Amino acid sequence: MKISAVDLFCGVGGLTYGLQRGGIPISAGVDVDRSCQYAYEANNDAEFVPQDITTLTAASLRKLFGPADYRVLVGCAPCQPFSSYSHGLSQKRDDRWSLLDTFGKLIAEIKPDVISMENVIELASQPICRRFLKTLRKAGYDVSVHRVRCADFGVPQTRRRLVVLASLHGEIKLQRGRATTKTVRDAIGGLERIKAGEASKRDRLHRSADLSPINLKRIRASKPGGTWRDWDDSIVARCHLKKAGRSFRSVYGRMKWSEPSPTITTQFFKFGTGRFGHPKQNRALSLREGAILQTFPRRYRFARRGDALSFQNLGRLIGNAVPVKLGAAIGRSIFAHLKKIDKTARLRKSPKMGKQCR
């Protein structure tokens, strides 16, 4: 059984890497952001195609698949337009939300055997999502929609995600993973101690952003699982002292060892943008810790040796990724489905073999 898959909006390859682990070979990934190319190709046996999806034709997409019995098309369009973290961002003003329509149009044109789409839970209630699902059903797909807790797949985060699976050959059952890494301690408890603004000499990705003197005072006053409300008023940000800011509690937080981390966002390396304070050390998460919480293996290479590492860029690429372990579960589910339909198809073609098997 030969499978070939293409990953649209591939980023640095969290989903591609996971799918490959789950048994789905990827021939190409498409993304408009060239800064993803090194990591994508260094860790995956797939070509990186630097292109805007809106300019991709059905004919050129078809060519990206290798020769195969079954074609799989996956895509995780940018989720910021729908995310609960993009407070007040108007979806009408953000062009990225129409990318799901582009994805749907390409599917209807080339009809791959299997589709997978991953995004934030909030997408499910948007008209564009209903339109996407309708396009798939109209094109003959059996569609299933799953609202998953990533922790159930071994991702030590409270992250929740929407996973759409669709096949031209019947229902795909989403297989659970083995949730062995459950807490922040399980994931990053063994890492070398570093200070804010420092990098490990042994692992240059294990580096943490510097903190201003006031933020150092704030993190020293922060309790694991607590909020800025535990601080003395003299260090509380002025906006939080105002009535409108008092309810805003999910910033300047410290994580707890004994729980999963909050959802790793593109800003996970900053103390002031979420609950990304280290449980014990007075600093925000390092880039390595963010990557581990996203379940990237330690050997995943994000930058060339000698290249400068930018918190902003690598933080965005790591935070944007589909957790590898969720990708692997999606891969195993698609593989098991294709194996089953392939076996049935072969039995049908060979009635003699069919009799023996019965």
Ligand SMILES: C[S@@+](CC[C@H](N)C(=O)[O-])C[C@H]1O[C@@H](n2cnc3c(N)ncnc32)[C@H](O)[C@@H]1O
């Ligand atoms: C949520 S991230 C995908 C993460 C990726 N699947 C992974 O697991 O690492 C969305 C990606 O869409 C890309 N993107 C945004 N607009 C695009 C467009 N018009 N064409 C192609 N890629 C685009 C972004 O550069 C970003 O890498």
